[in-house]
Amino acid sequence: MKQRFIRARGLHFPSPVFSEFDYFDDAILHIDNGYVKRFDAAQLFFNDGLHEDACEHHPEMLLLPGLIDAHVHFPQVEIIASFGDQLLDWLQHYTFPAEAKFADEPYARAAAVEFVDLLLGHGTTTAFTYATSHRHSADVLFEAAYAKSMRLVTGKVMMDRNAPSDLVDSLATGKADSEYLIKKWHGRGRLGYAVTPRFAGTSTEQQLHSAADLAAAYPDIWVQTHLSENLAELDWLRSLHSDFLDYFSLYERAGLATPRSVFGHCIHLSDNELVRLAETGGIAAFCPSSNLFLGSGLFPLPAVRDKGIPIAIGTDVGAGTSLSMISTLGDAYRVCQLQRFSLDPLEAFYMATMGNARALHLDDRIGNFCAGKEADFVLLNPSRNPQVARRVNTCQQIRDELFCYMILGDERLIEQTSVSGDIQFQQEPV
Ligand SMILES: [Zn+2]
Structure with missing residues (x-):
């Protein structure tokens, strides 16, 4: 049985209430064969007989559960920071040409391997990802995530109208290809399938119905699409x-x-739509950096939360400008400030870990360090950024430290990312 004892400063959210967090100045995370055995104050481990030499000790670093990205497009990494358009023109000018390149399977495979490595380097251990409309684009992404034992949900995009001819599928192929992928990948390792109609503008009503038929036939898959962005x-x-x-x-x-439907954006919904979304149990995916970049609007977080709608948070790369969930939290703060609401940094880091796990129905597996959870975690090293290190030195509370990370920090703070207890990303020594 493989054992690891990670000793660092440690934080997690053991319950659905973000203010009920556990933080230890000196914590140990005990991993037993890929699962969390115990997370507690280091002294309690030593009292129980653990020797200090058994620990990987990182006294200045902060140990957090692996970050979860609830909405990201893997074919769009190469169009991050594309100038000048809002949503509909941006799709035509940048998104569709980039996704058309994925018709070439070796190109798609290389991009998938690169994407998974990028996620891990950004501290993201679970992602809900859109592939392209090509069946093999989902196949190669599943293969790449499987090779890293990563928890990843994706689906081939269904899109049977209003897109270039080399990208549209048909009612028949959209359904058949999705079902092929569900049978091949859903539930294999840590992988899951999401039926993925891009949005109502690029799927006929018949295709939306066929997507719903699949969701009904395979009740433990997810649905992901876009809703009211622009x-x-x-x-x-x-x-x-x-x-x-x-x-x-x-x-x-x-x-x-459905309660397993993840709706990207949800910015311009009427009060009546919010009430109905709440009644169905559907999930709103807040993508602040994308919404700022495309000028789409401001996600009304308090109003959505007050309706009881589960909120997930994601980068939405490539309209989002970074794969870093840390900097995405900073953008979430800015979006809320523009609406006279100050997002608590504890709530922000809750959202990126336990909150996303809970909203996405994965909180029995991931999201915190409770015993039995899959051991996905990151180590944040403030000294990787001298400005962050200097500012963090003035912080008295973990809450203030988290705020520095989300406003000043990004993926460069990630020292190490472990998945199922194994190191999958490690920065070079200074
Ligand atoms: Zn999106």
Whole structure:
């Protein structure tokens, strides 16, 4: 049995209430064969007979559960920081040409391997990822994540209209390819499948219905799509549907409003749509850096939370400008500030760990260091950024330290990322 004892400063959120966190100035995480055995104050381990020499000791670093990205597009890494457009033009000018390159399977495979390494280097140990409309794009991403024992959910994009001819699937192939991938990958290792219609503008109503049929036939898969991101998008959808009621109704009518449906953005929903989203149990994915970058709008976090809608948080790369969940939390703070709400840094780090696990129905496996959880974790090293190190030295409380990380920090603070107890990313020594 493989054992590891990681000794550092440590923080996790053992319950769904972010203010009920456990923080130890000197903690030990005991990993037994890839699972958390115990997370506690170091002295208690020593009282029970553990010898200090058995520990990997990082006294200046902060140990956190692995970060979870609830919404990211793996084919879009190469179009991060593409200039000048809002959503609909950005899809035409940048997204679709980039995704068309994934028709070439070796290209897609290389991009998938690179993407998984990038996630790990950013401290992300679980991701809900959009592939492209090519079946093999999901295949190669599953293969790359499987090789790292990583928990990853993805799906081939379903898109049977309003996209270039080399990217659209059809009602028949969209369903058949998705089902092939579900049978091949869902539940294998730590992998899961999400039926992935890109959004209502690029899927016919029939295709949305066929996606819902798959979700009903395989009740433990997920659904992921986009909802109410941009006002021009809303106008366009209104023009596409003569009986348009509101954006959410397009998914509701198709049967895609389920408790396992992750709706990216949810910025411009009416109060009535929010009430109905809450009733279905659907999940809102907050993507602050993307929303700022594309000028889409401000996610109304307090209003969504007050309705009881589960909130997940994600980078939405490539419209998001970084794969770093740490800097994404900083953007979340800025988006909330613009709405006169100050996002508590403890709530922010809760969202990126236990909050996302809970919203995405994975909190029985990941999200914190409770005994029996899969041992995914990161070590943050403030000394990797001298400005952060200097500022953190003035902090009296872990809450203030977390705030420095999310405002000043990014992936360069990640010293080590472990997945199922094994190191999958390690920075070079200074
Ligand atoms: Zn997206």
